[in-house]
Amino acid sequence: MRLNGEIGEEEEKKVAECLNTQAYSISGGFSQPQSQKLVVGYALTSKKKKSFLQPKLLCLARNKGIFFVPIDLKRPLSDQGPFDVVLHKLSGKDWCEVIEEYRQKHPEVAVLDPPDGIQHLHNRQSMLQDVADLNLSDCHVAKPLVVDGSAKSHELSLAYDQFSLTELEPPLVLQEFVNHGAILFKVYIVGETIKVVRRFSLPNVSKCELAKVSGVYRFPRVSSASASADDADLEPGVAEHPPRPLLEKLARELRRRLGLRLFNIDMIREHGTRDVFYVIDINYFPGYGKMPDYEHIFTDFLLSLVQSKYKKRPAT
Template sequence: MKLNGTILYSCVDDEKEEEETAESETSPPPPASIVVGYALTSKKKKSFLKPKFIRLARNKGIQFVPIDLRRALSEQGPFNVVLHKLEGKDWSQAIEDYQRLHPEVTVVDPPSAIQHLRNRQSMLEVVVDLKLPESYVVKPLVVDGSVKSHALFLAYDHISLSELEAPMVLQEFINHSGVLFKVFIVGESIKVVRRFSLPDVTERDISRISGVFGFPRVSGADSSADDVDLDPAVAELPPQPLLEIIARELHHRLGLRLFNIDIIRQKGTKDLYYIIDINYFPGYGKMPEYEHIFTDFLVSLAQSKCIE
C-alpha cells in the first residue's frame, strides 16, 4: 500500500500494566450525561480504567458502568456507548443483537470488524501483498492475547522453519535501526511514541548464521525510546500527513475506531515505511495524555448521535 512513500508489511506487539496513584478530588463532578457500558477483561480494565482517567471522565459528565455478563445485554443500560474487548461467538452475537435493538447506541467497535485483527493472515491482507524474503520474522497465526500468541522468532533459513509450530505467519525482516513508531488511533486523534525494537541483521549474519532465534516481547511501554538520545535520522517521526492518510485508510478498510499500528522506517532511507502490526483496542494507558484524548472521543461519539 503506497502512501506518500512506500508502505509495506512485516511484524511486533504490546500490552503491559501500569500503576497510577489516586489524586484528591477538588470539586464535585457534574451529573453524568454520557453513560458508557463496558465489557473488558480484568487486565484491560486495570490498565485502562485508571483513577485519573475515571475522575476526568466524571468531570466531563461521563459515567462508566460495568456490563454484567451473567445477564442479557438488552436488559441493561440505558447506555450511550458500549465499549468492549471480549472474545467468543456468544459475546459477538450478543453485541450484534444489541446493535439491532438499539441503533441509537454507539458500539465501539463492531465484532465483525475486530475479527480482521484476530488472525494475522487477514490482518496482512488489509495492507499488502506478501513477497518471499531472505530472512523472516515468524509469529503465530492467531492473535488471542495469550503469551503464546505474542511469541516472536527470527528465522535465518527456510529449513529452520520446520522447528516452529504451525500455523504461523512469515513476515519479511527489515532493518530499521532498532526503533519502531507506535501510532495510537482514537477516532480521528493520532498519537505517536517511539519504542525500541529488534536489532538490525547484517549480510554477515545472514551468511554465517542458521536456525531460529526467539526474542522477548518487544515494543512495550518499558522499551520507550522517546527520552533517549538517538540519531536524528532514526528518531524523526513519520510525517503527520502520512499518518493521517494511513489512519483514515485503515479506518475505512477495517471499520474500527480504536486501534494502533506499528510502523518502521527502513534503515538508510528517509521515506520508506513498513506497517508491521495492527492491534485492536491497544494499551491506551501507555499512551501519553490518553485520559484527555479518550474522554474527548467519548464526548464526540455522544454528540454525533444527538445530531443524528
C-alpha cells in the same frame, strides 16, 4: 489505597471519591441522574480494566460528565443501561453474537467496536492484506497467524535461513525481517486522533551475523515492552516520525475498511532510508494507558460521539 506509590493521601481521597461516584448499581436498570451527560457500559478483561480504567481517567471522565458502568455478563445486555456507549474487549463466539445482536436492536448506542472488524484483526494474514490492498508500499520474522491475546499469539521468531522454517510451528505468518534501527513507531488511533509514540524494538541484524548463524532465534515479547524511546538521544534519521499525511491516509483507510475507531498500527522505517516504511501489526483497543495524555484524548473522543449523535437527530 496506594497506586504504585505515585500519589499522595490527598490524591488518594480524590481517587476514592471518583471511584465511588462511578460505582453505580445496574441491577433492575440504570437510573440516570439529570446532570449526567454520557454513560459508558464496559465489558473488559481484568487485565484491560486495570491498564485502561486508571484513576486519572475516571476522575477526568467524571469531571466531564462521563460515567463508566460495568456490564454484568450474567444478565442480558439489553436489560442493562441505558448506555450511550458500549466499550468492549472480550473474546469468544458467544460474546460476539451478544454484542452484534445488541448493535442491531440498539442502533442509537455507539458500540466500540463492531465484532466483525475486530475479528478481522485476529488473523494476521487478513489484517496485513488490508494494508497491502491500500497500495501504499510493499509490505512483506515469523509470527503466529491467530491473534487471540494469548502469550503464544505474541511470540516472535527469526529464521536465519529457509531450512530453519521447519523448526517453527504453524499456523504462522511470515514477514521479511527489515533492519529498522531498533525503533518501532506505535501509531495510536482514537477516532480521528492520531498519536505516535517511539518504542525500542529489535536490533539490526548484520550480513556478517547472517553468514555465521543458522537456525531460529526466538525473541522476547516486543509488543509489551514499556521502554519508551521518545526521550532517547537518537539519530535524526531514526527518530523522525513517519510523515503525517501517510499516517492520516493509513488511519482513514483502515477505519473505512475495518469499521474500527480504536486501534493502533505498529510501523518501522527501513534502516538507512527516510521514506520506506512497513506496517508489521495492527491491534484493536491497544494499551492506551501507555499513550501520553490518553485520558484527555479518550474522554474528548467519547464526548464527540454524543455530539455527533445529537447532530444526526432530526429537528422537531
